[in-house]
Amino acid sequence: MSIRNAKNRDLPAIGAIHKSQFGDHFLGQYSTRLLETYYGAFLGKSVFLVHETHETVDGFVLGAKSDQLSACRATFLRSALLRCIWETLFRPRLWREGMISGFSSLIAPRLRRGRSEDASTRPRLRLLSIAVSEEAMRKGLGTELMVAFERTIDDGSVCEYGLSFETTNYRAARFYEKMGFEVEMECKAGIYLRKKLVHNTSK
Numbered sequence: 365m366s367i368r369n370a371k372n373r374d375l376p377a378i379g380a381i382h383k384s385q386f387g388d389h390f391l392g393q394y395s396t397r398l399l400e401t402y403y404g405a406f407l408g409k410s411v412f413l414v415h416e417t418h419e420t421v422d423g424f425v426l427g428a429k430s431d432q433l434s435a436c437r438a439t440f441l442r443s444a445l446l447r448c449i450w451e452t453l454f455r456p457r458l459w460r461e462g463m464i465s466g467f468s469s470l471i472a473p474r475l476r477r478g479r480s481e482d483a484s485t486r487p488r489l490r491l492l493s494i495a496v497s498e499e500a501m502r503k504g505l506g507t508e509l510m511v512a513f514e515r516t517i518d519d520g521s522v523c524e525y526g527l528s529f530e531t532t533n534y535r536a537a538r539f540y541e542k543m544g545f546e547v548e549m550e551c552k553a554g555i556y557l558r559k560k561l562v563h564n565t566s567k
């Protein structure tokens with residue numbers, strides 16, 4: 365068992381884990397091939413680690429500074445826009461969800477004005493995604509990946525990091541609670557958490 369940086373050849377396994385674990389989320393409704401392209405956009409531009417058991421990738425974690433994550437998403441959209449449109453056409457549930465989130469993003473900046481829990485106060489470093497395969501769940505892999513992620517981002521300049529997840533993801537809520545996160549904000553879009561890093565001075 366080992367944890368290492370994600371490589372191009374890991375993308376099919378990462379796409380498959382995402383599809384099985386986030387199948388009912390927005391992105392998880394797209395094909396595994398599109399998910400591979402999505403995750404490929406983050407390779408080499410983020411902290412992107414995989415867990416391997418007997419040479420099989422059975423978990424991953426991905427995070428970076430918010431502006432870097434946005435740049436990777438933009439790269440993905442530029443490279444796969446036509447495929448995104450094509451796949452969306454055949455998934456009516458995505459039109460509805462896309463319209464709702466598009467509408468929210470149009471009105472959200474206006475609603476946010478004057479609110480103290482503004483996005484600008486959130487930690488800039490964010491964990492975007494963590495998942496382990498269904499067969500590997502509840503064996504401590506998620507914990508190992510979080511510990512490795514924190515060790516990698518802890519270069520002395522980072523004090524805290526944040527993440528968000530869907531309000532209905534109770535398993536994730538229990539997991540992050542155990543990992544020592546604090547609730548920053550809860551809204552319809554999701555639960556926002558943050559965690560202060562305890563700097564490892566022996567590094």
Ligand SMILES: CC(C)(COP(=O)(O)OP(=O)(O)OC[C@H]1O[C@@H](n2cnc3c(N)ncnc32)[C@H](O)[C@@H]1OP(=O)(O)O)[C@@H](O)C(=O)NCCC(=O)NCCS
Nearest residue numbers: 385494495496501502503504505506507535536538539542
């Ligand atoms: C969240 C996730 C990564 C946890 O990985 P994992 O390897 O199963 O977690 P661990 O075995 O390290 O568990 C650590 C702790 O989390 C909590 N936990 C994990 N799974 C849980 C579950 N199904 N129910 C309740 N608590 C759970 C427990 O407190 C557990 O400690 P314990 O086993 O000593 O009781 C995994 O469940 C997963 O891939 N979920 C789907 C994807 C997802 O929701 N990701 C998070 C949102 S981005």
